[in-house]
Amino acid sequence: MNRYITRRIKNRIMVSLTYLALVIALIPLISILIETMLRGVPAINLQFITERIPPLGQPGGGIGPAIQGTLIVVGIASLIGVPIGVLSGISLAEYPETKLALAARFLNDVSTNMPSIVIGIFGWTLIVVVTGWSVIAGAFALAIMMIPIVTRTTEEAVKLVPQSTREAAIALGVPRWKTTITVVLSSAKKGIITGILLSIARISGETAPLLLTILGSRFWFSGFTEPTAALPLAIFNFSKSPYSSIDWPRAWGASLILILMILGISVVVRYFTREKYV
Amino acid sequence: MYKRETSLPTEAINILVSEQMSYKIEIEGLNAWFGNNHVLKDVNMKIKERAVTAIIGPSGCGKTTLIRCLNRMHELVAGARVSGKVLLDGENIYGNDIDPVTVRRRIGMVFQKPNPFPMMSIYDNVAAGLKLNGVNDKRRLDAAVEKSLRMAILWDEVKDDINKSGASLSGGQQQRLCIARALAVEPEVLLMDEPCSALDPAATTKIEGLIRTLSQDYTVVIVTHNMQQAARVSDFTAFLYLGELVEYGDTKSIFENPKNELTENYITGKFG
Numbered sequence: 001m002n003r004y005i006t007r008r009i010k011n012r013i014m015v016s017l018t019y020l021a022l023v024i025a026l027i028p029l030i031s032i033l034i035e036t037m038l039r040g041v042p043a044i045n046l047q048f049i050t051e052r053i054p055p056l057g058q059p060g061g062g063i064g065p066a067i068q069g070t071l072i073v074v075g076i077a078s079l080i081g082v083p084i085g086v087l088s089g090i091s092l093a094e095y096p097e098t099k100l101a102l103a104a105r106f107l108n109d110v111s112t113n114m115p116s117i118v119i120g121i122f123g124w125t126l127i128v129v130v131t132g133w134s135v136i137a138g139a140f141a142l143a144i145m146m147i148p149i150v151t152r153t154t155e156e157a158v159k160l161v162p163q164s165t166r167e168a169a170i171a172l173g174v175p176r177w178k179t180t181i182t183v184v185l186s187s188a189k190k191g192i193i194t195g196i197l198l199s200i201a202r203i204s205g206e207t208a209p210l211l212l213t214i215l216g217s218r219f220w221f222s223g224f225t226e227p228t229a230a231l232p233l234a235i236f237n238f239s240k241s242p243y244s245s246i247d248w249p250r251a252w253g254a255s256l257i258l259i260l261m262i263l264g265i266s267v268v269v270r271y272f273t274r275e276k277y278v
Numbered sequence: 279m280y281k282r283e284t285s286l287p288t289e290a291i292n293i294l295v296s297e298q299m300s301y302k303i304e305i306e307g308l309n310a311w312f313g314n315n316h317v318l319k320d321v322n323m324k325i326k327e328r329a330v331t332a333i334i335g336p337s338g339c340g341k342t343t344l345i346r347c348l349n350r351m352h353e354l355v356a357g358a359r360v361s362g363k364v365l366l367d368g369e370n371i372y373g374n375d376i377d378p379v380t381v382r383r384r385i386g387m388v389f390q391k392p393n394p395f396p397m398m399s400i401y402d403n404v405a406a407g408l409k410l411n412g413v414n415d416k417r418r419l420d421a422a423v424e425k426s427l428r429m430a431i432l433w434d435e436v437k438d439d440i441n442k443s444g445a446s447l448s449g450g451q452q453q454r455l456c457i458a459r460a461l462a463v464e465p466e467v468l469l470m471d472e473p474c475s476a477l478d479p480a481a482t483t484k485i486e487g488l489i490r491t492l493s494q495d496y497t498v499v500i501v502t503h504n505m506q507q508a509a510r511v512s513d514f515t516a517f518l519y520l521g522e523l524v525e526y527g528d529t530k531s532i533f534e535n536p537k538n539e540l541t542e543n544y545i546t547g548k549f550g
Contacts, residue, residue, distance in 0.1 A: 097356065168389065168456070170354065174411065183395055
């Protein structure tokens with residue numbers, strides 16, 4: 001009886017500890033969200049979303065070009081990064097033992113943890129030095145960040161598709177490549193989409209590579225080989241402004257919009273790719 | 279010395295020819311390996327057309343490997359190897375110029391665990407083989423789906439829910455769905471790898487009845503670890519032990535009058 005009571009006490013203590021750890025982990029997350037909401041919401045209105053970025057310290061204006069710039073740069077980066085990432089993930093999962101796959105997997109893991117400023121410098125030396133600061137250079141740098149994330153998550157998702165599903169298609173006389181792009185991909189769809197959204201969320205907030213590639217701007221998009229604005233850069237500039245009462249609320253507003261944008265993309269993508277059968 | 283007649287009467291030739299023609303599959307000197315593990319050892323057997331041939335034997339004797347060699351599924355496993363010949367209508371499916379994909383279109387397969395495509399409706403599951411091989415004609419697909427589901431005795435149960443997920447069916451229904459899926463591409467041979475091992479007795483009875491019906495049109499090869507099942511559904515039975523074909527003949531004589539002691543011990547339950 002006595003032993004039973006001590007066991008129960010130990011159990012209670014361990015359960016409480018895990019809950020405590022969970023609460024501690026959630027505190028910074030929730031406070032970031034609440035803080036951004038409280039400070040960001042008052043800054044946001046129609047003018048804030050649609051108008052051009054004012055010079056620091058000047059009232060009026062908005063962050064329109066930054067929203068536009070982020071959508072364009074992230075959009076192009078996804079157009080480059082998603083197909084390459086998904087295809088290489090499939091190849092790693094379907095042909096896992098080739099020498100190329102082993103090398104690619106290792107390099108992929110290394111580049112997942114590559115500091116983003118390094119990728120920025122890479123994009124800068126490779127493209128910016130030749131063409132000047134440009135949307136293309138920024139999209140290129142972000143695509144490089146995106147590929148390893150998409151590759152890794154696609155590989156894991158495709159590996160989870162049971163062998164029996166593949167065999168069912170192959171036994172029907174369906175060629176291997178067709179089996180992969182139809183039956184296997186449709187079964188792995190959910191995991192792959194999650195990986196893509198994760199990578200979009202990650203690159204949408206990147207600041208360092210953009211500083212070195214698209215530079216930032218106060219004006220609307222004016223061409224793929226021109227500098228452009230982006231939300232992380234706008235947040236960065238507003239928050240280092242000396243005019244705290246005018247520019248700091250803008251930084252909060254832009255932060256909130258960035259969060260809502262990532263959330264919005266994720267909701268829209270999930271809606272259009274939802275499973276027919278759960 | 280006995281001198282053989284050179285000219286046989288035509289009747290005898292006809293009998294010989296028809297006997298020859300009625301073998302759908304001829305296995306000659308078939309060996310199979312997983313890495314260094316020699317799992318099938320010099321198997322020779324001829325499989326009759328439009329009949330049910332059962333392969334029985336204890337776990338790990340190579341039953342599944344044997345039928346997976348018949349539609350070239352064995353070689354899909356990393357490190358797996360095959361040697362020997364498998365003649366389908368007299369043509370070696372392991373020939374150099376034979377595409378395994380075309381072999382698998384002619385020889386369908388039903389697996390041990392029901393494996394409907396999880397993201398597809400019942401209709402799409404059955405139509406999958408045709409659709410993925412380029413058939414898009416809606417009327418042809420509709421007809422094939424209904425015909426296959428009727429053959430698999432599943433039509434009446436699912437005709438109103440044809441667009442529901444295939445995974446929403448019960449285990450026995452899923453297995454019949456997989457049979458319908460295999461039949462939809464109109465194969466000549468149907469391989470079944472312990473198709474009832476994951477099913478309850480009622481579903482098993484249904485599928486066994488189905489196998490008997492199918493044998494009127496198809497050559498069926500079924501692997502089973504259930505000897506009663508082999509006795510109930512098959513016309514011919516092969517007993518496999520440690521990768522070797524021990525005895526092969528018509529089911530009745532294998533079960534009632536086995537020639538080999540091993541076979542007798544196995545079917546009387548002394549081991550296995």
